[in-house]
Amino acid sequence: MIKILSIVDTIDPGTVYAALAHPKSGGICVFVGTVREFTDEQQVVGLEFETYEKMALKEMDKIAEEAIAKWQLNNVVIQHAVGKKGVMEPVVIVGASSAHRPECFEACRFLIDTLKATVPIWKKEMFKDKSVWVSAHP
């Protein structure tokens, strides 16, 4: 069982496979979140992320442990980037590997959904003429 949790400057999706491959795994499911060019038809120049790292790592660990308790997983990866990211750049990657595919798909979806709900990371959308903290206001 390998569990990789980290806050990084740059996400390299290619490298997470080495971390997720396992002799007992027949399936690896990975989700990568990337910067979209448009939000509600407004052009996004980029995103800027900040985090409360100490707490973020603890919350990521809770999510990983919850997934491990819920599904039969071999490896789990949760990585989130901080700093400024341009369109198409990866900002988050989560993945899990398991003997059979339903487990890694369900776990992967759980990892990203829960990360978005609980991990203390904040995203500012930068438009040409303004920037907005996402979800801050009703």
Added chain:
Amino acid sequence: MIKILSIVDTIDPGTVYAALAHPKSGGICVFVGTVREFTDEQQVVGLEFETYEKMALKEMDKIAEEAIAKWQLNNVVIQHAVGKKGVMEPVVIVGASSAHRPECFEACRFLIDTLKATVPIWKKEMFKDKSVWVSAHP
């Protein structure tokens, strides 16, 4: 919309991200099938895949088109390897990217489930002292 369908000798998961990233995509979901060391507690030395390539590519295209019709996707990748593969090696990769994550998760699951059911590819499990065509017999 980019659609990559291929039968390859070697799968390199790192390269599919370049193919799946898209300015309109906020999410990329990828599934990689890898060789497991044990089947029903028997140690597997490796797998050997063969295909009817002309038909396999047509069936892959049907699957990709069905996914594109069903979900709002930007890019789709379906790649399957042929030849001998050792434990932990990737044998298949499918992926999709979309504006929001539910679509790419659902499409990715559909791609691998349907590939396994319809694409003319055959897998022989090689054990120490025998080899068996998977699913050939009831």
Added chain:
Amino acid sequence: MDILFFGITKDIVGAAQIQLLEEKGKPTTVASLKSFLCQKYPEMAKLSSLAVAVNSAYAQEDTPINNNDEVAIIPPVSGG
């Protein structure tokens, strides 16, 4: 008529391709080809399923097969 074999059916037949010569009783539909093959190669009747592709697309039992069709025998697929 050339018939392609894959996976376990290639092992059963001992060839990746055989040619059915023009003769009386040559199968003219998918169904008759399958029963012809299962009779000639009894091991083929023991498989979980047996599909036939005509011109690289899955065919129905009543699909006709002609001399210049590419006909392929598809044992249970197991990709992924």
Added chain:
Amino acid sequence: MDILFFGITKDIVGAAQIQLLEEKGKPTTVASLKSFLCQKYPEMAKLSSLAVAVNSAYAQEDTPINNNDEVAIIPPVSGG
């Protein structure tokens, strides 16, 4: 007592960290800290939600806060 601010709350306060000095009326629970902050920084009351972490874990409204706790203000998270 040091209080850490992140995201929009850091912009509202104009600092990543402030120190509450010992004084009468200093908040002693998460709930009283939140109302103290929302009074001092009215913009904070307009947020979709406002959570507080005590020693880097989400705290409840009635969680007590002490001088040597690490207290952080958590505006709506938006990772991913």
